[in-house]
Structure formats: C-alpha cells, structure tokens
Amino acid sequence: xxxxxxxxxxxxxxxxxxxxxxxxxxxRLGGKFHYFTELDSSNIxxxxxxENGACEGEIVIAEAQTQGRGRLGRRWQSPPFANLYxxxxxxxxxxxxxxxxxxxxxxxxxxxTVASFIPQSATIKWPNDIxxxxxxxxxxxxxxxxxxxxxxxxxxxxxxxxxxxxxxxPLEIRERATSVAELTGKPxxxxxxxxxxxxxxxxxYGELEETGFALLARRWEAYFGLRGKQVRVELLDQxxxxxxxxxxxxxxxxxxxxxxxxxRVIAGDVIPVEN
Numbered sequence: 001x002x003x004x005x006x007x008x009x010x011x012x013x014x015x016x017x018x019x020x021x022x023x024x025x026x027x028r029l030g031g032k033f034h035y036f037t038e039l040d041s042s043n044i045x046x047x048x049x050x051e052n053g054a055c056e057g058e059i060v061i062a063e064a065q066t067q068g069r070g071r072l073g074r075r076w077q078s079p080p081f082a083n084l085y086x087x088x089x090x091x092x093x094x095x096x097x098x099x100x101x102x103x104x105x106x107x108x109x110x111x112x113t114v115a116s117f118i119p120q121s122a123t124i125k126w127p128n129d130i131x132x133x134x135x136x137x138x139x140x141x142x143x144x145x146x147x148x149x150x151x152x153x154x155x156x157x158x159x160x161x162x163x164x165x166x167x168x169x170p171l172e173i174r175e176r177a178t179s180v181a182e183l184t185g186k187p188x189x190x191x192x193x194x195x196x197x198x199x200x201x202x203x204x205y206g207e208l209e210e211t212g213f214a215l216l217a218r219r220w221e222a223y224f225g226l227r228g229k230q231v232r233v234e235l236l237d238q239x240x241x242x243x244x245x246x247x248x249x250x251x252x253x254x255x256x257x258x259x260x261x262x263x264r265v266i267a268g269d270v271i272p273v274e275n
Contacts, residue, residue: 123225
C-alpha cells in the first residue's frame with residue numbers, strides 16, 4: 001500500500017482502463033477488458049462471452065449492477081462508481097471434481113490483496129467471503145460449465161466494497177458490511193486495487209494449475225477465521241453443528257461433532273455459534 005493507491009478527492013468517478021493497464025503484467029489474466037457503466041450482472045455477461053468462445057483471462061467490469069448476486073441467490077448491493085464488480089473467464093486445466101478449488105484459490109488471492117490495502121486483519125469465511133472484524137468486505141461467486149471429464153469454463157465473479165461509505169449503505173446491511181474506505185478513512189484508487197488483485201489472482205491461479213492446491217490450502221487455512229470455533233452449517237435439507245476444523249484437499253469444510261466424528265460439507269451457509 002502506498003499513498004498513490006488512495007484518493008484525496010471524491011471517489012465517485014469512472015474507472016480508467018488506461019490507468020489500470022499501466023504496470024499490469026499478468027501472464028494469464030487481463031488480456032482483454034469489457035467495460036460497462038451498468039450491467040444486469042457481470043457474471044451473466046461473462047458467461048455469454050464464454051459460450052461464444054471468449055479467451056481465458058478476459059475480464060468484465062461493471063460500474064453498477066441491477067441484478068448483482070452472491071451465493072445462494074442473495075442480492076449483492078451494487079451502487080455505481082464506488083466499488084468493484086468484475087467477472088473473469090477462466091478455462092482451467094482441472095478435473096471437474098477439482099473445480100471448487102477455483103473459489104478457494106480466488107479467496108486466497110483476494111485476501112492477500114485486501115491485506116495490502118488495510119491495516120486490519122482480513123479473514124476468509126468458507127468458502128467465499130472476505131471479512132474484517134466480522135463484517136463482509138468482499139465476496140466471490142463462481143459458476144462452471146463442465147462435462148463429466150472436463151471443465152469448459154469457469155466464471156469467477158468478485159465484488160469488493162471499496163469506497164462504499166456506511167451512510168450510503170442500506171440500513172439492513174450496515175451492521176454486517178464494511179469497505180476499504182471505512183477501514184482506512186479515505187477513498188481507495190480503484191485502478192490500483194484492481195491491478196493488484198489481477199496480479200494476485202494471476203499468481204495464485206498459476207500456482208493452482210502448476211503445483212496443485214496443497215500450498216494454496218495452507219495459505220487459505222492461515223486466513224480461515226472460524227478454525228476451532230463452534231459453527232452451524234445450514235444445508236438444503238439439514239443443519240450441521242460442530243467445531244470447524246478446516247478444509248480437506250478438495251476444499252470441503254470439515255466439521256467435528258461432540259463425539260469427534262468429522263463430516264465433509266461441500267456447500268452450505270456457515271454461521272458462527274456464540275458460546
């Protein structure tokens with residue numbers, strides 16, 4: 001983090017692709033940008049591009065979204081010219097069974113980027129949220145197109161609250177959301193944040209494809225904020241309670257009950273349980 005990464009004036013301005021490209025030297029990501037002042041959803045548009053043969057690494061940027069969403073169909077608040085809403089097209093050389101590792105890889109990269117811009121500690125809430133002091137700063141939504149034996153593409157959607165001030169947030173999310181500007185007291189230059197994020201994603205994605213998930217899993221575990229804590233996991237048809245242990249080699253969450261039995265959770269909503 002440097003003084004040039006922050007703004008002295010109002011943060012409400014369009015994102016400059018020319019400024020973003022200055023110093024951008026990623027190997028796999030950011031070869032082409034698709035910029036819009038407004039979209040229904042950057043993930044929806046990126047998926048259309050992927051279906052029509054777009055190359056790996058193309059990035060969709062939306063200044064605002066009318067149908068922004070997170071996991072489990074939840075709405076993602078997407079005010080204009082303040083935050084970051086992007087979707088990346090990936091064509092990973094992974095077996096479909098390992099496709100969920102993309103989300104965990106992205107969480108590591110996003111946590112590392114966030115950590116370089118704020119003085120506070122960032123944590124990962126399995127599998128896809130970045131929290132600071134228990135409040136949501138960023139989220140990830142991945143959507144994949146797979147056959148039984150290959151992954152055609154993965155759409156990696158990322159939303160980050162950068163210059164979203166508390167007073168502008170809807171009342172219903174003020175107690176559970178935060179932003180880089182709120183945490184630092186000054187607006188962040190979005191081009192600087194996005195450039196750093198692309199570099200970190202590019203590096204982590206390369207590690208995943210070249211060396212596998214093991215080393216990334218250790219870094220993910222280091223950011224995992226619920227390790228050893230009692231949690232409730234809400235699944236589609238049941239609720240699992242126990243102590244969060246960590247993740248296995250496939251990225252599934254491990255929950256240990258009071259008898260010491262462990263259960264793998266592949267998808268669900270994790271809620272801390274107060275002691």
